[in-house]
Amino acid sequence: MTKIWVNSGDSHVMEPADVWTERLPARLGARAPRSERGEKYEMLYIDGERIDRQLGDFMDAMRPPGAWDLKVRLKDLDQEGVWSQLAFPSMGFWLVSITDRELARETVRAWNDWAHEEILSKNKRVITTACLSTADIDDAVAEVERVAELGFKAVFLPCSTRPGEEYALERWEPLWTAVERAGLVLGFHIGTGAQNVVFRGPGGAVVNYMETTYPGMRVVSHMVAGGALDRHPDLRILIAEGGAGWVPAIGDRMDEAYRQHGMFVRPKLSRLPSEIIRQQVYASFQHDKSSVEIVESTGYRNVMWGDDYPHLEGTYGHTQSTLHDLFDGVPDDIRERVTRGTFNELFRLPDQTPQE
Ligand SMILES: CC(C)(COP(=O)(O)O)[C@@H](O)C(=O)NCCC(=O)NCCSC(=O)[C@]1(C)CCC[C@@]2(C)[C@@H]3[C@@H]4C[C@@H]5C[C@]3(C[C@]5(C)O4)[C@H](O)C[C@@H]21
Numbered sequence: 001m002t003k004i005w006v007n008s009g010d011s012h013v014m015e016p017a018d019v020w021t022e023r024l025p026a027r028l029g030a031r032a033p034r035s036e037r038g039e040k041y042e043m044l045y046i047d048g049e050r051i052d053r054q055l056g057d058f059m060d061a062m063r064p065p066g067a068w069d070l071k072v073r074l075k076d077l078d079q080e081g082v083w084s085q086l087a088f089p090s091m092g093f094w095l096v097s098i099t100d101r102e103l104a105r106e107t108v109r110a111w112n113d114w115a116h117e118e119i120l121s122k123n124k125r126v127i128t129t130a131c132l133s134t135a136d137i138d139d140a141v142a143e144v145e146r147v148a149e150l151g152f153k154a155v156f157l158p159c160s161t162r163p164g165e166e167y168a169l170e171r172w173e174p175l176w177t178a179v180e181r182a183g184l185v186l187g188f189h190i191g192t193g194a195q196n197v198v199f200r201g202p203g204g205a206v207v208n209y210m211e212t213t214y215p216g217m218r219v220v221s222h223m224v225a226g227g228a229l230d231r232h233p234d235l236r237i238l239i240a241e242g243g244a245g246w247v248p249a250i251g252d253r254m255d256e257a258y259r260q261h262g263m264f265v266r267p268k269l270s271r272l273p274s275e276i277i278r279q280q281v282y283a284s285f286q287h288d289k290s291s292v293e294i295v296e297s298t299g300y301r302n303v304m305w306g307d308d309y310p311h312l313e314g315t316y317g318h319t320q321s322t323l324h325d326l327f328d329g330v331p332d333d334i335r336e337r338v339t340r341g342t343f344n345e346l347f348r349l350p351d352q353t354p355q356e
């Protein structure tokens, strides 16, 4: 079986447990996110708030050897056929729920400094997204400018916001301006900003998996219909780990709304919602066949494959068989686009993936 070399638009770094306590004064470090292991549940403490997450021993059992070690990770990637990765946080995701301004600002800075010193400065293949404070827009703007200087290529925000902080609102405008001006990608990873287990009845595991997908769609509807992307044509957003098959479909739905309910629409847009989506909205997937099929059937091309390394939902250990299932028989230009081209376009990188 020929090896298909790819880039991954959705991976994760596993931060050391002391990523904040090592870098912050005790009065702040003690309030930073920390995890404790119970029998069946992992207890997460974030600034005094506790979130219990069901622990799967299988989650640890399948953890790739390189999850916590960059050198070993690069060997994992060679084995799996992944050249570059955009790496989101793991524990860093929980920073989005901090509402205390100073704690949010300092824990975000500490995480970004760790990522810059321990990942970005030590290799060229794994590029981490930077965290931003959701507690204060001015702090977020300052951090965008700081991390752009440090060489980050992307920042991320949670898919779900607190009520009254929806992404269509004017309050975010300074941040959209800063991210566009810095030329960074704005990533939204599914399952962030809200409870991930919302239903415990029959089918709960699958229902909850799906429930984390819908807020990614809501990000797109707010940022397109609210005018943010129309006002900032160079701002590119990525909905990570939510699949891509749904993206052109919501473009059609939004066009219909825009036309059939035109008398209610404001702001008016300079382009149809589907045009804005095709130009500025990107999406990643791991296993979905539909994410590849819609490129040919709809012409929506901002589809990017992701390995979700080292998470259970990813492809570690079966990357090549997954890639062959997805791309054998698919036209070369579509395979190239989805496995490498979208990544290189989004992060403005020359193609360095080995050609087998
Ligand atoms: C089986 C039940 C119904 C039983 O209920 P019970 O707990 O006994 O009362 C329930 O436990 C369940 O649904 N368990 C399945 C596992 C799960 O937690 N599902 C959440 C929906 S899926 C999810 O949120 C993904 C997308 C996929 C799982 C990992 C996930 C939570 C990761 C994990 C956690 C955190 C959030 C994160 C990135 C992160 C750093 O790694 C994503 O943002 C989001 C992601």
Ligand SMILES: [Mn+2]
Pocket (backbone or CB within 6 Å): 010, 011, 012, 088, 189, 240, 241, 308, 311
């Ligand atoms: Mn992921």
